[in-house]
Amino acid sequence: MKLLEDRIRQDGKIFPGDVLKVDSFLNHRIDVALLSQIGKEFYKRYQNEGVSLILTVEASGIGVACLAAEAFGCPVLFAKKSKTSNIGDNFWSATAHSYTHGNDNTLIVSKDYLGKGERILILDDFLANGCAATALTEICAQAGTTVVGIGAVIEKTYQKGGDALRQKGFRVESLARIASMSPEAGIKFC
Amino acid sequence: MKLLEDRIRQDGKIFPGDVLKVDSFLNHRIDVALLSQIGKEFYKRYQNEGVSLILTVEASGIGVACLAAEAFGCPVLFAKKSKTSNIGDNFWSATAHSYTHGNDNTLIVSKDYLGKGERILILDDFLANGCAATALTEICAQAGTTVVGIGAVIEKTYQKGGDALRQKGFRVESLARIASMSPEAGIKFC
Numbered sequence: 043m044k045l046l047e048d049r050i051r052q053d054g055k056i057f058p059g060d061v062l063k064v065d066s067f068l069n070h071r072i073d074v075a076l077l078s079q080i081g082k083e084f085y086k087r088y089q090n091e092g093v094s095l096i097l098t099v100e101a102s103g104i105g106v107a108c109l110a111a112e113a114f115g116c117p118v119l120f121a122k123k124s125k126t127s128n129i130g131d132n133f134w135s136a137t138a139h140s141y142t143h144g145n146d147n148t149l150i151v152s153k154d155y156l157g158k159g160e161r162i163l164i165l166d167d168f169l170a171n172g173c174a175a176t177a178l179t180e181i182c183a184q185a186g187t188t189v190v191g192i193g194a195v196i197e198k199t200y201q202k203g204g205d206a207l208r209q210k211g212f213r214v215e216s217l218a219r220i221a222s223m224s225p226e227a228g229i230k231f232c
Numbered sequence: 233m234k235l236l237e238d239r240i241r242q243d244g245k246i247f248p249g250d251v252l253k254v255d256s257f258l259n260h261r262i263d264v265a266l267l268s269q270i271g272k273e274f275y276k277r278y279q280n281e282g283v284s285l286i287l288t289v290e291a292s293g294i295g296v297a298c299l300a301a302e303a304f305g306c307p308v309l310f311a312k313k314s315k316t317s318n319i320g321d322n323f324w325s326a327t328a329h330s331y332t333h334g335n336d337n338t339l340i341v342s343k344d345y346l347g348k349g350e351r352i353l354i355l356d357d358f359l360a361n362g363c364a365a366t367a368l369t370e371i372c373a374q375a376g377t378t379v380v381g382i383g384a385v386i387e388k389t390y391q392k393g394g395d396a397l398r399q400k401g402f403r404v405e406s407l408a409r410i411a412s413m414s415p416e417a418g419i420k421f422c
Contacts, residue, residue, distance in 0.1 A: 071345040072294075072308040074301040101290035101310065104262075108295045109302075111264040118262040120291065124333075143314075155261040 043083050043217040047231050049076060050196065050218055056225045060198075068195060069102035069167050074109065080217060081110035084165065084193050087215050091190035093163045095119055095156070097182065099138075099149060099174050103166040106195055110165055119156060121149040121178060134184045138177035141170065149177045153185070160187040169194030169216055172203020179212065191215060199232055233273050233407040237421050239266060240386065240408055246415045250388075258385060259292035259357050264299065270407060271300035274355065274383050277405050281380035283353045285309055285346070287372065289328075289339060289364050293356040296385055300355055309346060311339040311368060324374045328367035331360065339367045343375070350377040359384030359406055362393020369402065381405060389422055
């Protein structure tokens with residue numbers, strides 16, 4: 043998606059440790075007009091999959107998911123990273139390691155809102171090691187739902203997550219696919 | 233907002249300890265079509281305030297903020313509850329107690345994205361004790377921005393947060409104002 047690649051080139055900042063900071067438009071400050079375009083692009087790619095629910099993870103996936111859900115005309119469900127006091131014990135869960143934060147998160151989804159018959163599109167801001175997306179597919183399997191696709195705004199294709207999910211048979215679509223990046227050489231897209 | 237009050241009456245669940253669970257449509261599963269209507273209602277109320285940025289808190293405020301931002305044609309900035317590895321030391325912060333989770337959160341906003349001249353609308357899903365909203369107003373004051381309004385989807389008017397903010401001179405608008413609620417008597421709106 044050229045609009046997105048241009049924006050990443052313009053505003054993305056690369057830091058040592060393989061960090062691409064895009065928090066000026068994607069996951070701290072949110073450029074809602076851009077996310078609306080991104081949502082329409084996901085719809086274009088998955089519109090024939092009968093998506094009934096978009097599943098994401100708090101917090102940075104929520105904006106992406108909500109704007110895409112407008113295009114799909116479906117609701118969003120976001121997995122929580124901690125058990126809140128009022129979710130009870132009625133939940134599906136799976137563990138995801140966060141390389142950004144250096145910890146494990148137990149992702150939790152209430153059983154009330156994820157059940158058989160749903161056709162799930164998993165969306166998130168980043169796909170790198172694929173830990174969060176994999177945990178969400180595990181939750182979907184527990185709930186007996188069908189994952190019709192996995193979409194990421196930005197994929198670091200040189201990490202293993204996206205291809206591991208593709209090898210499992212999931213249809214993975216990323217709107218900006220980074221082949222390599224470094225503070226010295228900048229970003230190369232696929 | 234009648235559509236919202238009807239939905240709360242229909243799907244909201246009241247639990248002991250003053251808990252109103254609306255996670256079937258507002259803060260776990262998100263009814264994006266409803267949030268789009270809610271966003272338009274906030275726009276109706278604050279359209280003449282020259283809003284340049286909507287400020288909220290992760291995670292449950294993000295959906296509300298993004299759908300409202302579409303109506304306003306402005307970006308969203310969400311405060312984070314923990315210092316991520318790539319935000320650096322360049323941030324505004326304020327502490328907010330969470331009664332839902334029983335802990336203190338330090339809300340953090342990068343100085344890069346909040347500065348003088350901005351006209352801020354603070355939005356969140358709930359307004360009860362007002363701790364989160366108050367912390368956001370403190371962050372806005374640190375940054376030298378103007379808070380033109382504070383909006384909540386649901387206000388528990390029998391708690392002190394909303395009125396305390398009004399007494400400080402903020403324009404606070406809540407779309408569903410709960411006068412009282414209990415598992416036995418149900419919900420009464422103002």
